Amino acid sequence: ARRAQDATEVLAQSGVAAPAIRPAGRNKPFDYMIVGAGFAGSVLAERLTTQLGKRVLLIDKRPHIGGNAYDEKDAAGVLMHRYGPHIFHTNSDEVSGYLSQFTKWRPYEHRVLASVKGGLLVPMPINRTTLNTLYGVDLRTDDDAEAFLASRAEPVEKIRTSEDVVISKVGRELYETFFRGYTRKQWGMDPSELDKSVTARVPTRTNDDDRYFTDKFQAMPAEGYTRMFESMLDQPGLTIELGVEYEDAREEAVYDRLIFTGPVDEYFDHRYGKLPYRSLAFRHETLDQEWFQPVGTVNYPEEATPYTRISEYKHLTGQSARRTTITYEYPRADGDPYYPVPRPENQALYKRYEALALETANVHFVGRLATYRYYNMDQVVGQALATFRRIAEREGRTIVA
Ligand code: FAD
Structure with missing residues (x-):
């Protein structure tokens, strides 16, 4: 059953002592409804409330904020990523500077x-x-x-x-x-x-640099992604509802404008057919030993092994714990949409949805699912900040940084 929750309540349930926040109230109309509390939706929720004083309703069908970057402590107390390992890296000063308002960082170079x-x-x-x-x-x-x-x-x-x-x-x-x-x-x-x-994404090197990424900024949020999102979303004027589908919220919510970060084909009721995605099944395991493997991720390229890679979180997070948690990834056709399938006919199909999106007044389509592209986290943050700048400019407001 859906239930209104203001940011204070959501953050309190997550175990964080949130400062007192003035709830926006369910009866008042919202300036914006944002669908999806991942990077795309959360950055826009933060910017619109703090920089333009908008009243924003942020919803997500999942029971948590953070989208695919969500992390949590498992039963053994090990901080792990429910949707597979997420390593932050960027060359954009704007993006690292923006996120640094909400978290300290732990330097980490993935191997x-x-x-x-x-x-x-x-x-x-x-x-x-x-x-x-x-x-x-x-x-x-x-x-x-x-x-x-x-x-x-x-x-x-x-x-x-x-x-x-x-x-x-x-x-x-x-x-x-x-x-x-x-x-x-x-x-x-x-x-x-x-x-x-x-x-073309997989480079070959002739030197002995064994870092997976070469970006100038490589670090993990010091207390994890979810903490960073909590800090980002702890804003007056922001109401958060979790466990709520857009389809249900669209009938009830009172809002002027919409920001949609879910799948673009779903928004248009799959009018032209489904955009194909590749999915993954994750198998999380906690082992009664301190370490499992020498680096954050080991790939298994051989076809006979059913999984593609195993990641061990303590390498990423720097956490010390007696036990360790690892995740196996098994690619599959069905399940949550993770990777757009890179074939020309799929891009052509997306272009048809994009044309519909461009014609749809008062709705912004932002994020990996709404633009049918594989994006890294920093790219989605950059896209959301650019969307925010356009909104601010349309209102005649110039935002510096
Ligand atoms: P999401 O995080 O997916 O957020 C969208 C949200 O919208 C979701 O929470 C979803 O529940 C919600 N939603 C969708 N439809 C509806 C609806 N109808 N009603 C209500 N809510 C809805 N990037 C990196 O930079 N580094 C990495 O190491 C990295 N590793 C990755 C590993 C894997 C296995 C995968 C799949 C991705 C990885 N990424 C990584 C990419 C990263 O996950 C994305 O860039 C980022 O999560 C995109 O944010 P987003 O807000 O666009 O989407």
């Missing part, structure tokens, strides 16, 4: 190893160490590694698919060791069926 050839652990993305370990060679410089990869690469006349990208860069053997099985599991399709843009 990933791949388990290949029956359990050998080598750095991912492929770097000089990967090549030296795998082939028992002694490549000492970038040039050595470059020449080695070039000697393996196979010319491909016209690069169309993901398979072409990888084979033309590193050759068939590395392709089969690291990419083929992983991609087949991740997407349920062979790399030869996937557009070249999919694998």
Whole structure:
């Protein structure tokens, strides 16, 4: 059953002592209703209330704030991510500066190893160490590694698919060791069926940098994502309702404008058909041992292993605990929408929904689901801040930073 909750109440239930907040009240009309309390919705809720003095109703169908970045302590007291490991990284000063108002940070550079050839652990993305370990060679410089990869690469006349990208860069053997099985599991399709843009995201290095990301800002919120969201959403004029579907709220709520961060095809009742997504099943396990693996994530590229990767949260969070919690990820077709399936016909279908969205007055479509793109967290924050600036400008308000 749905029930109105103001920000104080929601935050109090989450165990945080929230300062007294003046509830907006359910009878008053809202200037905005925001659907989705992930990064997109929460950034806009914070900005609209604090910078423009709007009265905002923020709803989410899930029983918690934070969207997919939600984290919580499990029964063993280990801080873990319910929707898979989330590592924050950005090159945007605007985004890191904005979020820093709501959290302190713990510096953290993510490292990933791949388990290949029956359990050998080598750095991912492929770097000089990967090549030296795998082939028992002694490549000492970038040039050595470059020449080695070039000697393996196979010319491909016209690069169309993901398979072409990888084979033309590193050759068939590395392709089969690291990419083929992983991609087949991740997407349920062979790399030869996937557009070249999919694998363009996976870089190969000739140095021995083994960090997964190279962004200038890499850190985790010191007390976790959920705490950061709580601090962001602890604002006068903001009402939060959890466990509420848009479909139900749209009939009751009194609001002038809507910000929608759910799936765009759902908003339009799947008029042109469903936008395809790839999903994941997560298996969370707490183990009676201090550590499970040497780094935050180990990838399992071999097709015979049903999961794609295992992540261990204590590496990310820096928490010390006697036990440890890990998450296995099993890609699958059905379930929550996680990754838009990167095929040209799906983009074409999205374009039709985008055209409808652009024609819809007084509704902003923001975030990964509403724009059918895989976005990292920082990109969604940037998108939400840009949307906010447009709203402020339309009202003749200039917002500095
Ligand atoms: P979401 O967080 O999905 O929020 C949307 C919210 O809307 C949800 O809470 C949903 O319940 C709600 N909603 C949807 N429809 C309705 C409705 N009809 N009614 C009411 N509520 C509704 N990014 C990184 O930067 N680093 C990472 O390491 C990283 N790891 C990831 C790992 C995985 C497995 C996945 C899937 C994603 C990862 N991401 C990562 C991406 C990150 O999750 C997204 O960028 C971010 O969550 C997007 O925020 P959002 O607000 O757009 O969407």
